[in-house]
Amino acid sequence: MYFVKKATLTLLGLILVLTLAACGGSSESSSSSNGESNSESSSSSGIQEMTIKISHVVAENTPKNKAAEAMAKHIEENSNGKIKVQVYPNGQLFDDKTEVKNLQANNVQFIMPDMSKMVGMNPAFNVPSLPFVFSTNEAAYKFWDGEKGQEILKSLKSEGIIGLRMWPNGPKQITNTKRPINSPDDLEGLKLRVQGGQVLASIFKNLNAGPLQLPFGQLYTALEQGTVDGQVNTFSNIATKKLGDVQKYITTNWGAARVDYALLTNQKFWNSLNEETKKVVQAGIDHGTKKARELAEKLNQEAFETIKKRGKMEIHELTPEERKVFQKALQPVYEEFKDEVGADVIKAAKAASAK
Structure with missing residues (x-):
């Protein structure tokens, strides 16, 4: 009986040693595998999938x-x-x-x-809407x-x-059905669709126009039905939506805001x-x-050429002198939003246009 017990204990001990050895081998193998993976990750071919x-x-x-x-x-x-x-x-x-x-x-x-x-997260994102901030x-x-x-x-x-x-x-241009826009006075009383945002609305309020926010998908119908007289947009949006079919005048070199x-x-x-x-x-x-x-x-350049070739809108390109008149008229917008956007932000944006 003694010898049976001794043999049994010896056998159990041997099994335990073999188990530990196997675990050690498995751990070593796993470590080696992970090591290769990490090595690949930090090598020239270590891009994550x-x-x-x-x-x-x-x-x-x-x-x-x-x-x-x-x-x-x-x-x-x-x-x-x-x-x-x-x-x-x-x-x-x-x-x-x-x-x-x-x-x-x-x-x-x-x-x-x-x-x-x-702009709800940071009002400084209003920068593209600031009037003529980028030349x-x-x-x-x-x-x-x-x-x-x-x-x-x-x-x-x-x-x-x-x-x-x-x-x-790109920069926005002005279109409307009433008259050519050559000066701030020409905007008085016009109803203009704007994309949204307080800065853009303030621009047209300062020019005695009435800004109205409408989804872009509703714009063509609103212009066609006379809900609004005009709108501001990039050349590409004006051309691809064929706004010239429902707008008579376009003022280019406007750029008083951007998208x-x-x-x-x-x-x-x-x-x-x-x-x-x-x-x-x-x-x-x-x-x-x-x-x-x-x-x-x-x-945008191709779209402008398309607008000209279609010949449905009378085009007026603002001269540098005319732009200066608009810039002067819209200075109050900067004062209004100086604290909200940040005087340092406005200064840096203007400096980017300086030669």
């Missing part, structure tokens, strides 16, 4: 969508296929009322809303790529959002990227930004 979603609310043939597609393609190609990027135009994923909340929830990783939609597209790019513009874009971190770059649509977009990302997503992955994504962002700016300028 993921799917990125980009959502916006405009059509496929717009500069915004084409730039988003260029950004997506650049990221996919330079990640060796490890990163998949899906672009959802036309509000297919989220509309303009829900896209910001879904970005905050990380249901989408990139959106590009009109900056006027972000050229290049001045707008200089501001948003510069210290103060980047400060505004990065100001949304408390909301779980990081602003990255400015993507443009610009903010490229935004989710903060948790951005912080989850390792250095190599972030480098690839950032390169895609830079590529998309360049494409957005090239296409916006090209499309």
Whole structure:
């Protein structure tokens, strides 16, 4: 009996040793496997595998969508296929009322809303609506790529959002059915549709016109029926919507306000990227930004040529002297919003236009 017990204990001891050895081997193997994975992650081929979603609310043939597609393609190609990027135009994923909340929830990783939609989080996003603040597209790019513009874009971190770059649509022009707009006096009494925002409304109140906010989808009918006399918009929007069919006059070189977009990302997503992955994504962002700016300028110029060829609107281009008259008339807007937008922000924006 003694020998049986001894043999049993010996056998149990042997099983325990073998079990521990096996566990040790398994642990070593697991550690080695993880080590290889981490090594790959920090090496030149250590790009994280993921799917990125980009959502916006405009059509496929717009500069915004084409730039988003260029950004997506650049990221996919330079990640060796490890990163998949899906672009959802036309509000297919989220509309303009829900896209910001879904970005905050990380249901989408990139959106590009009109900056006027972000003024509730930071009034400094009113900058594109300030009258004549940027003399050229290049001045707008200089501001948003510069210290103060980047400060505004990065100001949304408390909301779980990081602003990255400015993507443009361009300067707005004035159209109407009543008369040519050559001076501030010509706007008196006109009912004009505006996109929204207190700054743009203040511009026309200071010019004794009546601003009325209407969705873009209702604009053509409102002009056709005389609900409003005119509107302000970019060349591309005026041409693609064929507003010349219901508007007689257009004043160009206006530029008293702009349509610009903010490229935004989710903060948790951005912080989850390792250095190599972030480098690839950032390169895609830079590529998309360049494409957005090239296409916006090209499309607006082509749209202006289309408007001229159609010949349905009488065109008046403001001279530098005429613009100065408007600038003087709209100085009260700066005083009104100086504290809200920030005197330092306004100063930096104006400085971007200085030669």
